[in-house]
Amino acid sequence: MKLGSIHFYPVKSTAGHAAAEAEVQPWGLAGDRRYLITGESGKILTAREEPRLLACVARLDGDTLTLTGPHAEPLRVTPSATRSTVDVWGTPVELTDCGDDAARWLSALAGRPARLVWLDDPTRRPVDPAYGRPGDRVSLADGYPLLLTSAASLARLDDWIAETALELGEEVPEPLPMTRFRPNVVIEGVDTPFAEDEWKRVRIGDVDFRVTKGCDRCTLTTIDLATYTKGKEPLRTLARHRKWDRKVWFGINLIPDAPGRIAQGDSVAIL
Template identity: 80%
Template sequence: MRLASIHFYPVKSTAGHEIHEAEVQPWGLADDRRYLITDERGEVLTAREQPLLLACVARVDGGTLTLTGPHAAPLRVTPDDTMSTVLVGRTPVELTDCGDDAARWLSELAGRPVRLKWLDDPTRRPVNPDHGRPEDRVSLADGYPLLLTSTASLAQLNDWIVEGAQERGEEAPKPLPMHRFRPNVVIDGVGTPFAEDEWKRVRIGAVDFRVSKGCDRCVLTTVDTATYTKGKEPIRTLSKHRKWDGKVWFGINLIPDGPGRIATGDSITLL
């Protein structure tokens, strides 16, 4: 098995980037999901509710965030010293505001008043204690530092989707791309689809990870990133083949046992 690709997302629920190597930090990949967007109530706003956020491309260069989108000129973001408490998952987290210019830029894209927030101190947010250790930390990802998926599992899922379409007398759809699932690391060479469900610990290159839990999937996976519209897949098919505990599942969540670097092509070892 090998590491096929690496992905990170500077602003939660905006476009991601594929990179060839990455620094693994205790709370996730370097620069992954250190920013998020809040709505007019001060609550986290994601592409689940506002798919057009996926049209925002956020880039980090030397610690400076630049936003690019289809609606306005690129904007360099400058956080100010205003802080507020935002409920991220089930945890109140102190976040730094990124100023009125960023708020106006993103509000125009979203079509509603929003603000951009920054997690200046990534040690501030603990992992769910039910699936981690007291010292484990996570940035602004949904719950855990990294998400792993496998190409074998996606191939099986796409086969199931085609089978379902044929049973309904519909034309076979195009295969779903992996980026619908917003992974951090994608593994190739897994012999059996969904074998990762049973993994407990895994080494990528020289970095060890614990598997905290499987990843239950939400409506965000149904958003077509070319049209920003929602469909029925993959939730419809996952509900048929991969549903238990009232949820549907694809991928596994990882917690690093220590820092290090990973690169495309690294070997994968089960521990």
């Protein structure tokens, strides 16, 4: 098995980037989800509610973040000194505001009030203690430092989606791109689809990871990244084949044992 691709997302719920290599930090890949968007109430605003956020491309050059979108000129972001506490999926986290220019830029894209905030100190947010150790930390990802998926599992899911369409008399859709699932690492060469369900520890290159739990999927996976509209798949088909505990599942969450570097093509071993 090998590492097929690496992906990171500078701003949560916006477009991601593929990378040839990445630094693995205790809280996730370097540059991954250190920023998020809040709405008028100060709560997290994601592409689940506003799919147009996926049209935002956020690029990092060192510590400088630049936002690019179809609605306005690119904007270079400068965080302010103002901090506020944001509820990040049940955990209060102190985040730094990124100023009124970023707020206006994102509000125009989303069509509703929005602000950009930054996790300047990534040690602030602990991992769910039910699945992590006391010192484990995570940036602004949904729950864990990295998300792993496999090409074999997506191929099987695409086959299932085609079968579902045929059974219902629908046109068979094009295979889903892996980007729908927003992974950090995609593994190639896995012999059995969904073999990752049983993995406990994984080594990618020279970096060891603990598997915490599977990843339950939400409506974000149903957004067509070309049109920013929602459909029924893959949740409809996952519910037929991959549903338990009242959730549907695709991918696994990882916590690194120690910092390191990974690169596309690295060998992958199950420990």
